[in-house]
Amino acid sequence: MFSKWFNYNMMTIKTYDPAMQPAVETCFKSCVAALGWEYQPSGRHADIVNIGGVYMKHGCFWCLFEDETLIGMVAARCLDEQSGVAEIKRLYVLPEYQGRGYGGLLFGHALDYVKAQGYKTVRADTRRDRAASLYLLGKYRFRQVEKYNENAFAELYFELDLAAQPVTPWAP
Numbered sequence: 001m002f003s004k005w006f007n008y009n010m011m012t013i014k015t016y017d018p019a020m021q022p023a024v025e026t027c028f029k030s031c032v033a034a035l036g037w038e039y040q041p042s043g044r045h046a047d048i049v050n051i052g053g054v055y056m057k058h059g060c061f062w063c064l065f066e067d068e069t070l071i072g073m074v075a076a077r078c079l080d081e082q083s084g085v086a087e088i089k090r091l092y093v094l095p096e097y098q099g100r101g102y103g104g105l106l107f108g109h110a111l112d113y114v115k116a117q118g119y120k121t122v123r124a125d126t127r128r129d130r131a132a133s134l135y136l137l138g139k140y141r142f143r144q145v146e147k148y149n150e151n152a153f154a155e156l157y158f159e160l161d162l163a164a165q166p167v168t169p170w171a172p
Helices: 018-034 051-056 102-116 131-139
Strands: 005-008 011-015 059-066 069-080 085-093 121-126 143-145 156-161
Touching (some): 011 102, 018 051, 051 059, 069 102, 085 102, 102 131
Parallel strands (some): 085 121
Antiparallel strands (some): 011 059, 121 156, 143 156
16 A cells, blocks of 8 residues: 655644544534535535545545644545546645645645556546645646536546656746
């Protein structure tokens, strides 16, 4: 399995374990509430209450901790094994920790995983109002593509050809 942890000062990225579920839900609820969204565990957020089934069987889900406090998360999952396509999902950092590079740390960790698993392409969807997500997608040279999934909440769709370039951020 891909690296279970990574230390960044007092931060640790850990692979999801079911014992983390209450902390994941608390963190996720706080993140979506800060965006003005309602947490819908039996609707569009059903994957958060079924991380083992949605992400861990054909991908991975990571949690970022400051000491013992879960402050962020990200997931990667297989979209099409035969074509070698993966997707990055659920990149969230608690509002009080944003602007410190933790989203980029999580995003880079997920990209490293996808590349290490041998995927050829990675995709991501987002919304026009998610400036930090759009920044990261641009930083890693994702290109905008046509809609590839049925996520009614997403507005923009992106893809990165992993075979064509190394997974490194663009630096001006």
